Each structure stands twice: as C-alpha cells, then as structure tokens.
Amino acid sequence: MRLVIARCSVDYHGRLNAHLDPAIRLLVHKGDGSLLIHSDSLSYKPLNWMSPPCTLVVEEPEEDAAAAGVVEQWRVTHRKNGDELVVQIYELMHDSTHELGVDPGLVKDGVEADLQRLLAEQVDVIGDELTLVRREYPTAIGPVDLLLRDPAGGTVAVEVKRRGDIDGVEQLTRYLELLGRDPHLAPVTGVFAAQEIKPQAKVLAADRGIRCVTLDYEGMKGTESGAPRLF
Incomplete structure (x- = not known):
C-alpha cells in the first residue's frame, strides 16, 4: 500500500x-x-x-x-x-x-448467530422455568430461531434479531400461525428478542400479542454493561 x-x-x-x-x-x-x-x-x-x-x-x-x-x-x-x-x-x-500482507478478514461479534447461541444457553432471559426444545426449529417457511417449552406445556417461539423492525415481527407472525396448527405444539406464543427494537415494531408486536424482549448482549456474555436485560 x-x-x-x-x-x-x-x-x-x-x-x-x-x-x-x-x-x-x-x-x-x-x-x-x-x-x-x-x-x-x-x-x-x-x-x-x-x-x-x-x-x-x-x-x-x-x-x-x-x-x-x-x-x-x-x-x-x-x-x-x-x-x-x-x-x-x-x-x-x-x-x-508498506507491505501489509494477507488480511485474515473481519470476525464479527454480536451477530444474530451469537445472540441466538447465548439466548439458547440463557433462556431465563425470556422467562422463568422455560426449557429449550431446539434451536433453528424447522418449518415449511424457514427455521424458527428458538423453540421453548413453558411449564404448562405450551410452546414459545422466539425470533432473534440484532435490530428489530416490523419485518421481523411479520416474520414471527407467520411462524406463529404455522406452528399453531400443530396440535403437539399448541398453544404457541411468540417472543421478539433483539438488542434494539424500533418503536413501530413494538406497537405491531403488541397488536399481534407478541412479547418484546430487549437483549443486553454484553451482560449475556458476562460483561457488566449496566443496561437492563428486559424491556
């Protein structure tokens, strides 16, 4: 260079x-x-x-x-x-x-895959007494990020984003409609989890009966950030 x-x-x-x-x-x-x-x-x-x-x-x-x-x-x-x-x-x-040599490339921290992995290990962030059924639960229209089971036997579908907007809420809505048809999973509720959720997405999620959870990525990694884990 x-x-x-x-x-x-x-x-x-x-x-x-x-x-x-x-x-x-x-x-x-x-x-x-x-x-x-x-x-x-x-x-x-x-x-x-x-x-x-x-x-x-x-x-x-x-x-x-x-x-x-x-x-x-x-x-x-x-x-x-x-x-x-x-x-x-x-x-x-x-x-x-200057001879810079071959660059090893960018390693990203905090991408959706990292959030999903951490959340799968800490499902208590979503709610008490929940258990993980599976990550990337397959459906005919794509995989659900996390599928959880609540103490009453119901199912919780979680869509994980870094920045949550209305498209993510719409995506989760389609998953919920499909999963709710399965008698082995019903009743199914939805959680929209992201580091940042836009106000329009929160309004739409509330209208669809979907709960929003704001994720503290640094806190989930074990780094104290002072930010609240739930919104």
Missing part, C-alpha cells in the same frame, strides 16, 4: 464528471490497484476513488499545468468502463509504501 500526502486537484471523467480544487489530501493506492482520495474529515468515506480493475500511470504534466505549479500527474483508468481519475500534484509532502 502506498500512502501519499500531497496538495493536489482531482478530476473524475466517466459515468459522471467531478472536480476537487487543489488542497492537501491523503492518497491511498492499494495493492488491488484502487486509488482513494481522503480529506481530514468525512470519517472513513473518501472524497473520490477508483475501484479495481484499474491501472495507475504517472505522467509528466502538460505545459500549461506545469506552469500552474503541477509537478506530477496521476492518471487512473478503469480497465472495463474506461472511466478516468486524474490527480494533479502541486506539492508532495509524504510518500511511503
């Missing part, structure tokens, strides 16, 4: 035309050929970029550009659609190259 800090202007030509007046910016040229132009703002988002497959060629500036102070010009061309990103460098302040 090559990191360059330079005072530069940037022009994009292709599916759209865009221009950045001269300013100090960070240019990131990655091993896959991509070029990203960053300012000291906008968080992770570049001001402009060219995605691979593309080729970067360093050119001598034309006479009028050189007279205006341009010392080096980069032309990055996309090999499929011909789009071009032209960077004119007026002042080079930093230039370094």
